[in-house]
Amino acid sequence: MVTIRLHNSLTRKKEAFTPLDPADVRMYVCGxxxxxxxxxxxxxxxxxxxxxxxxLRHVYGDKAVTYVRNFTxxxxxxxxxxxxxxxxxxxxxxxxxxxxxxxxxxxxxxxPTHEPRxxxxxxxMIAMIERLIARGHAYPVAGHVLFDVRSYPAYxxxxxxxxxxxxxxxxxxxxxxxxxxMDFVLWKPSDASLPGWPSPWGRGRxxxxxxxxxxxxxxxxxxxxxxxxxxxxxxPHHENEIAQSCCxxxxxxxxxxxxxxxxxQVEGKKMSKSLGNFFTVRDLLDQGWPGAVIRLxxxxxxxxxxxxxxxxxxxxxxxRLQKWRQRVQERGGEKGVVDPGVVSALAxxxxxxxxxxxxxxxxxxxxxxxxxxxxxxxxxxLIDQEVHQAQPCLGALAEKLxxxxxxxxxxxxxSTVDALKRAIMAAGVEVRMSRTEVKLVPGPDFDxxxxxxxx
RNA sequence: GGCGGGUUGGCGGAGAGGUUACGCAGCGGAUUGCAAAUCCGUGUAGACCGGUUCGAUUCCGGUACCCGCCUCCA
Numbered sequence: 072m073v074t075i076r077l078h079n080s081l082t083r084k085k086e087a088f089t090p091l092d093p094a095d096v097r098m099y100v101c102g103x104x105x106x107x108x109x110x111x112x113x114x115x116x117x118x119x120x121x122x123x124x125x126x127l128r129h130v131y132g133d134k135a136v137t138y139v140r141n142f143t144x145x146x147x148x149x150x151x152x153x154x155x156x157x158x159x160x161x162x163x164x165x166x167x168x169x170x171x172x173x174x175x176x177x178x179x180x181x182x183p184t185h186e187p188r189x190x191x192x193x194x195x196m197i198a199m200i201e202r203l204i205a206r207g208h209a210y211p212v213a214g215h216v217l218f219d220v221r222s223y224p225a226y227x228x229x230x231x232x233x234x235x236x237x238x239x240x241x242x243x244x245x246x247x248x249x250x251x252x253m254d255f256v257l258w259k260p261s262d263a264s265l266p267g268w269p270s271p272w273g274r275g276r277x278x279x280x281x282x283x284x285x286x287x288x289x290x291x292x293x294x295x296x297x298x299x300x301x302x303x304x305x306x307p308h309h310e311n312e313i314a315q316s317c318c319x320x321x322x323x324x325x326x327x328x329x330x331x332x333x334x335x336q337v338e339g340k341k342m343s344k345s346l347g348n349f350f351t352v353r354d355l356l357d358q359g360w361p362g363a364v365i366r367l368x369x370x371x372x373x374x375x376x377x378x379x380x381x382x383x384x385x386x387x388x389x390x391r392l393q394k395w396r397q398r399v400q401e402r403g404g405e406k407g408v409v410d411p412g413v414v415s416a417l418a419x420x421x422x423x424x425x426x427x428x429x430x431x432x433x434x435x436x437x438x439x440x441x442x443x444x445x446x447x448x449x450x451x452x453l454i455d456q457e458v459h460q461a462q463p464c465l466g467a468l469a470e471k472l473x474x475x476x477x478x479x480x481x482x483x484x485x486s487t488v489d490a491l492k493r494a495i496m497a498a499g500v501e502v503r504m505s506r507t508e509v510k511l512v513p514g515p516d517f518d519x520x521x522x523x524x525x526x
Numbered sequence: 527g528g529c530g531g532g533u534u535g536g537c538g539g540a541g542a543g544g545u546u547a548c549g550c551a552g553c554g555g556a557u558u559g560c561a562a563a564u565c566c567g568u569g570u571a572g573a574c575c576g577g578u579u580c581g582a583u584u585c586c587g588g589u590a591c592c593c594g595c596c597u598c599c600a
Binding site: 083100101102103104109110112113114115116117119146147148227230231232233235236237238279300301302303304305306307308331332333334335336339340341342343344345371372373375376377379381383384386387390391394416419422424425427428429431432476479480483485488489492496501502503504505506510512 | 528529530531532537538539540541547548549550557558559560561562563564592593594595596597598599600
């Protein structure tokens with residue numbers, strides 16, 4: 072069996088991955104807070120962990136991998152959005168989840184095994200909070216319940232900092248009822264205008280971090296294999312998750328391998344909503360970039376390096392994808408085998424860039440079946456239905472062009488051929504003429520409407 | 527201020543202590559009615575300063591610069 076090696080943020084080292092149970096490999100990835108369209112930065116972990124999901128399924132079997140990615144559908148940002156739009160919270164979260172599915176599907180990502188919503192697990196959160204109080208790791212005060220960071224000596228291990236370090240230059244919320252300024256909220260009171268659930272501490276709502284601890288525990292158990300998310304979640308979100316889960320279930324160990332993807336950047340700065348320098352996946356799709364092109368651009372950069380989105384990269388990816396698709400279609404989409412070199416590249420801490428290099432070599436070797444199946448492991452589907460459907464009309468045009476050229480070759484007057492050729496090229500079709508044949512191949516900008524007048 | 531990551535050729539972007547990364551662009555050639563595509567060939571690197579080594583872009587230390595986290599964030 073292939074040995075997968077992963078960079079574990081917990082140890083800061085690349086380690087051989089050995090699942091707790093090879094028949095039930097479990098991965099949890101932090102999903103979105105649903106109040107707005109997903110931007111490109113949100114899409115990166117989705118693509119990265121989808122690729123890991125595919126690799127795990129390839130190695131351990133499709134049925135042996137459980138992938139959980141949550142929707143956080145209770146949050147003050149959602150409340151604020153609902154208030155300013157004059158819409159109900161449920162309306163906004165439903166709409167946003169539908170958008171999220173559309174956009175992530177377009178990137179060729181598989182749906183996770185489970186997509187739990189935080190609001191469906193309030194009871195489990197309350198139970199976990201009660202457990203933390205009972206074990207002396209949390210305390211109710213003024214309608215809130217707070218986690219006591221000083222009660223957990225390992226607090227800060229994941230992000231490599233101590234509570235005292237953090238306090239030095241920290242900007243922490245001033246709350247007089249906190250025992251320690253770093254203590255964070257597990258539960259907070261809701262007034263009548265806010266969503267709330269009954270609890271032992273009065274009507275209220277959960278703090279940000281507890282939902283992931285409660286849902287991972289419910290769906291994957293107290294210990295599981297992989298926990299993933301964006302690097303910006305490492306602190307405080309993941310640190311707090313570890314504190315909650317490990318204090319509630321001290322012997323379980325919680326997640327064993329922590330993976331963090333680097334940020335998507337725009338002009339050298341992190342793409343983020345607070346900086347306002349973001350564009351959404353939908354924006355790119357609407358501009359005409361296919362999801363597969365966006366995915367290919369993402370896979371070209373290793374997940375632990377920052378990635379810049381540029382039009383030039385998208386154009387290159389588009390051309391490359393088109394070449395691969397042509398190769399696969401030339402051979403009628405025949406099936407092949409997944410290339411071991413592609414697998415071993417992915418198994419080496421998800422080296423997608425190297426895997427793509429290998430894919431390019433397979434393309435050069437004209438091994439269409441292997442190209443198709445290996446690309447699919449990376450979530451790239453090289454069977455393009457639209458292009459397939461375009462073939463018949465292009466066939467007729469190719470014959471017309473061939474006939475016209477036949478005449479021109481004897482008369483030495485090429486003006487008619489050249490005009491026809493230019494028109495075909497203007498529709499985004501590549502014209503390939505050899506002495507014996509004429510081939511028309513639709514390119515990335517192929518527009519069938521422009522060919523109507525040429526028939 | 528604390529903690530972490532990075533700096534590779536025109537651009538993007540990997541691996542490896544010694545032998546070509548790769549792609550795009552460029553240049554030369556084959557091919558073509560002209561092209562396109564394809565094929566062949568080819569130049570340009572490793573921020574800076576030290577150290578270890580027979581040999582470092584690759585390991586170690588320092589300097590500079592960039593980025594991220596420490597506040598909502600993927």
